[in-house]
Amino acid sequence: MDSGLVDAETVAHALERQTRTQPHRLIGQLLVDSEVLTASQLAALLADWLGVPTVDLRGIAPEPEALRRLPRSVALRETLLPLTVHGDALVVAMPNPWDKPLLDELRFICELRIQPAIALPGTLAPSVARAYALTNLQAVAAAAPARPSRRPPRPSRCATCTSSRPSCPPARTTRRPPPPRWSPSRTTRWCG
Template identity: 25%
Template sequence: MARKRFGEILVEAGAVKENVLQQALGQQKGSGKRLGAVLEEMGVISEQDIAVVLSRQFGIKQVREFAKYAFPKELLQLVDGEKALKALIFPLKKDERSLYLAMVNPLDMATLDDLSFRTGMRIIPCVTTPSEIQSAVNKHYFSAEESTGEKTDWWTILVVDDQEIVRSAVAAALKKKGFNLLEAANGAEGLKTSFRQPPHLVITDTVMPRMDGYEMFRALQANPKTARIPVIALSSRAAAEEEARLLDLGYFDFVAKPINPIRLVARVSRALRIVYGDSVPSEAG
């Protein structure tokens, strides 16, 4: 018998009505968002409600507040941090040949099959919420201060965006983790700041007045003093084609707007580790 779809389960459980589901599916199309996220934005159902429905429907254990516990390194290594954040999964416990996995969507057979194939283990799903996953991933994979003892105040990051609200959101997320922040309102200001006080990483919008992110990026790449600085692009165009285009241009990474603070911090930490390693940086240039 064919496995039921996520939306069908919610309707069958009485969590949403059929007409509301169809409306949500229409909004989801082409957005790249999870159906659950769309329903939450519509105010129809909360992420906790969804977890409860799935837990009861499949008789799967629901897990909460697991971020506060300690997890051995060998367990965390079974799932890549970026994969965990993207697929909304987290390894909870290894028991002989079984792996207990917290996940938002227990119907995600592609993820379950892939992980089972790579680890050679039987995957036992446990239902949770996106917030629980993001909290655990942030703490145990990407929080340098909490998980590895590393300091983040070594690093200076330049945020370039013509919208003050975006700069403030990015700066707040990074300052919370101890990073030093520089800000610029357009590419021209960002370029001057980079030449005067080279940051270790630049986060920039692609479309801005005076000088856009593309022009600034090309100028940074052309100058030996700043050519090595990794640049993460911000764009409101979340399509895969836009991401591929920016990566082809040479940007180190891409983050879609609106900004997810946990994802942003994860991408920044990853970029710094890859480019600079674990040593204390003296300067970016």
């Protein structure tokens, strides 16, 4: 209400509607559903109220060092985008910066403090896919040899029979008979 986007009457109406909805819905989501606020406005209001920075990822390119700190599998699984490393902290754009277990997991994996930031709705998933796709392509290009490898030359003669043909069919081997199958004989005694 302090921002001027929502008045007291609208909030009171949403609170009353919230008590009647099953299953329970968050008041912010009810305001977005009733088109009083957009998802971007709600994210910005919540971030401002809780002191978490909001980032628009459409114009931000993450630093390569930050991308190296957070494994691709974790970033794709949790929809996270590491943006930059500031001293002993990694700034990470995430959909829910209040997810304490996830923040603890990230701190353990990256061995850095985690500074969460809220990404504007609709910008996080495409940015994560784009950033890690680029780093994957760069890794493949770095691992590739500078020039194409050459195949070893084919022998002009067969190594087995020294004929002039490039290769001969493999030599035939005699097939060994299979081992005899076990069958009980008359001398076999069963305990019992």
